[in-house]
Amino acid sequence: MSVTTLPSRGMALRQPGWIARLFDYKPFLIVMCLAPAIGLLTVFLTYPLGLGVWLAFTDTTIGQRGIFIGLENFQYLWTDPLWWGAVFYSVFYTAIATFGKFALGFWLALLLNNHFPLKSLLRAIVLLPWIVPTVLSALAFWWIYDPQFSIISYLLVDVLHIRSTNIDFLGTPWPARFSLIAANIWRGIPFVAISLLAGLQTISPSLYEAAMLDGATAWQRFRYITLPMMMPILAIVMTFSIIFTFTDFQLVYAITRGGPVNSTHLLATLAFQRGIAGGELGEGAAIAVSMIPFLVFATLFSYFGLARRKWQQGEAND
Amino acid sequence: MTDVAAQPGNSNVASATPDTMAWDSRARRVMMIYLPLACFVLILLFPFYWMAITSFKPNAELLNYKQHNPFWISSPTLAHIKHLLFDTAYPTWLKTTMFVAIGSTFLSLFASTLAAYAIERLRFRGSPYVGLGIYLAYLVPPSILFIPLATVIVQFGLFDSPLALILVYPTFLVPFCTWLLIGYFKSIPYELEECALVDGATRLQILRRITLPLAVPGLISAGIFSFTLSWNEFIYALAFIQSGANKTVPVAILTELVTGDVYQWGALMAGSLLGSLPVALFYSLFVDYYVSSLTGAVKE
Numbered sequence: 001m002s003v004t005t006l007p008s009r010g011m012a013l014r015q016p017g018w019i020a021r022l023f024d025y026k027p028f029l030i031v032m033c034l035a036p037a038i039g040l041l042t043v044f045l046t047y048p049l050g051l052g053v054w055l056a057f058t059d060t061t062i063g064q065r066g067i068f069i070g071l072e073n074f075q076y077l078w079t080d081p082l083w084w085g086a087v088f089y090s091v092f093y094t095a096i097a098t099f100g101k102f103a104l105g106f107w108l109a110l111l112l113n114n115h116f117p118l119k120s121l122l123r124a125i126v127l128l129p130w131i132v133p134t135v136l137s138a139l140a141f142w143w144i145y146d147p148q149f150s151i152i153s154y155l156l157v158d159v160l161h162i163r164s165t166n167i168d169f170l171g172t173p174w175p176a177r178f179s180l181i182a183a184n185i186w187r188g189i190p191f192v193a194i195s196l197l198a199g200l201q202t203i204s205p206s207l208y209e210a211a212m213l214d215g216a217t218a219w220q221r222f223r224y225i226t227l228p229m230m231m232p233i234l235a236i237v238m239t240f241s242i243i244f245t246f247t248d249f250q251l252v253y254a255i256t257r258g259g260p261v262n263s264t265h266l267l268a269t270l271a272f273q274r275g276i277a278g279g280e281l282g283e284g285a286a287i288a289v290s291m292i293p294f295l296v297f298a299t300l301f302s303y304f305g306l307a308r309r310k311w312q313q314g315e316a317n318d
Numbered sequence: 319m320t321d322v323a324a325q326p327g328n329s330n331v332a333s334a335t336p337d338t339m340a341w342d343s344r345a346r347r348v349m350m351i352y353l354p355l356a357c358f359v360l361i362l363l364f365p366f367y368w369m370a371i372t373s374f375k376p377n378a379e380l381l382n383y384k385q386h387n388p389f390w391i392s393s394p395t396l397a398h399i400k401h402l403l404f405d406t407a408y409p410t411w412l413k414t415t416m417f418v419a420i421g422s423t424f425l426s427l428f429a430s431t432l433a434a435y436a437i438e439r440l441r442f443r444g445s446p447y448v449g450l451g452i453y454l455a456y457l458v459p460p461s462i463l464f465i466p467l468a469t470v471i472v473q474f475g476l477f478d479s480p481l482a483l484i485l486v487y488p489t490f491l492v493p494f495c496t497w498l499l500i501g502y503f504k505s506i507p508y509e510l511e512e513c514a515l516v517d518g519a520t521r522l523q524i525l526r527r528i529t530l531p532l533a534v535p536g537l538i539s540a541g542i543f544s545f546t547l548s549w550n551e552f553i554y555a556l557a558f559i560q561s562g563a564n565k566t567v568p569v570a571i572l573t574e575l576v577t578g579d580v581y582q583w584g585a586l587m588a589g590s591l592l593g594s595l596p597v598a599l600f601y602s603l604f605v606d607y608y609v610s611s612l613t614g615a616v617k618e
Contacts, residue, residue: 020520020615026521034433040425041489045488047457048463051469055465108355113354116352122359123603125363127605128366129362131598134552136591143372143587146583149583224566275468285466
């Protein structure tokens with residue numbers, strides 16, 4: 001051991017080492033530091049993204065190289081009622097779920113922003129739905145939505161006697177659609193709440209004190225202080241939420257797999273069904289690519305719609 | 319800790335002005351704060367309670383609400399968990415998931431620490447744009463990428479190998495971790511590095527001996543985030559892995575345990591519970607880092 005290590009240590013002492021000096025050359029160091037991250041992202045993100053767009057214009061199937069067919073995939077999708085159904089449900093799902101998450105999440109954030117005992121413990125508990133793997137909590141929802149043994153049906157029928165029959169949560173289109181949205185809202189509330197709570201804590205208490213002295217009601221304080229001050233953070237969190245809700249996959253795949261009668265397909269689950277399960281890689285890629293315009297539009301809408309007010313507000317406040 | 323000081327402090331302010339004091343009475347506080355909070359906690363935790371209670375219920379109780387109160391277990395059993403651990407490949411799936419999560423976490427931490435260091439500390443022309451580019455990568459959702467990525471994985475000969483997941487997960491972990499770590503590096507005084515430079519330390523020594531030790535809290539929270547995110551990942555694992563032994567827990571439960579028309583709810587819920595536990599435990603150990611870095615990241 002010592003025999004082999006001693007000479008090498010001596011060498012390192014004698015000359016500072018050309019490697020160490022090479023790493024002191026800043027441009028080289030910068031390239032070396034960025035290489036792993038940029039390399040990984042290029043090979044597994046940028047390249048596939050381009051490849052995906054290319055595949056969307058080919059008739060590639062699993063195990064067979066496709067040829068360029070221009071817009072044929074998209075023309076086909078345009079006439080495909082299933083694709084239109086998925087577009088409809090993706091937009092609907094995103095709109096309702098985002099609204100629910102933000103209404104309830106904001107409320108929860110306002111509640112958590114009050115002073116009470118065991119606050120940090122409560123915050124930790126509240127984050128749980130967001131921590132636990134989505135598929136695993138989705139399975140719990142699947143069981144909660146069971147046609148025969150649903151605990152919700154049990155409560156409504158046998159305990160409260162509000163209904164006389166069990167609810168068929170996942171067997172018919174509209175109840176299935178709303179059941180999925182409810183599960184998505186449940187999962188999304190913690191993230192929205194904790195993010196907005198962080199925003200709430202950056203608002204200076206002096207603003208509220210001044211408003212109280214001027215006799216502002218609780219609603220006025222919320223409307224004219226809290227809401228405008230929260231706009232920038234709302235814009236960011238909402239942009240994130242819209243992107244990830246619109247492209248959601250796990251929840252729908254775990255609970256309904258797009259059924260009943262394809263009524264709950266999101267674009268992502270339809271792309272999986274056609275592309276991977278059905279083997280039509282080109283068509284699946286076209287469905288995936290067709291999400292991009294919606295995403296760009298939703299992002300611009302949520303970001304600029306909310307952020308523009310931030311600039312107005314910022315000028316008025318500073 | 320800081321949040322107590324930074325309270326907008328409805329109660330503090332209210333108690334200062336006499337006419338709002340009655341407004342903020344105890345009864346009102348219960349109605350406006352504690353009751354809604356209790357409802358939120360109840361609804362947010364109920365699925366976990368239901369998951370847990372189903373895992374320990376014998377089948378007779380599970381499917382008979384008339385004679386047994388569904389909210390309680392009269393004779394708890396470990397049969398479902400025993401079935402899961404000894405009659406299925408569940409331990410293998412757990413091992414695979416752990417291997418994938420740890421592997422991709424280390425790979426992502428390595429790549430993003432270096433990237434964040436270069437962007438925040440070495441500051442070169444265009445470093446903000448590189449930072450922005452890496453951050454934008456986070457906004458590319460996996461459901462757009464999984465089809466072309468599947469063909470890339472096949473080309474690399476990595477189809478059906480957990481290694482594919484370890485290499486692919488950094489595409490969403492690296493942007494997040496880099497973003498988080500840039501914030502952490504920002505908080506470390508630049509003077510410390512300058513002093514070391516003056517003393518003749520090389521850049522690598524500075525990174526290893528000064529910057530990294532000071533960034534440990536940031537590395538821990540980035541590590542937790544990566545671990546939970548890769549444990550949670552589903553669509554890539556579903557698309558790239560075929561054989562039962564190489565599946566991760568979320569995929570395996572859904573594709574291997576759900577068989578036939580009669581679902582074994584006890585075993586399914588036990589599987590969900592056991593699959594959630596490592597993440598929940600890991601998270602509860604470091605919950606303060608987690609919440610503070612999440613809120614910190616949003617504040618940026």
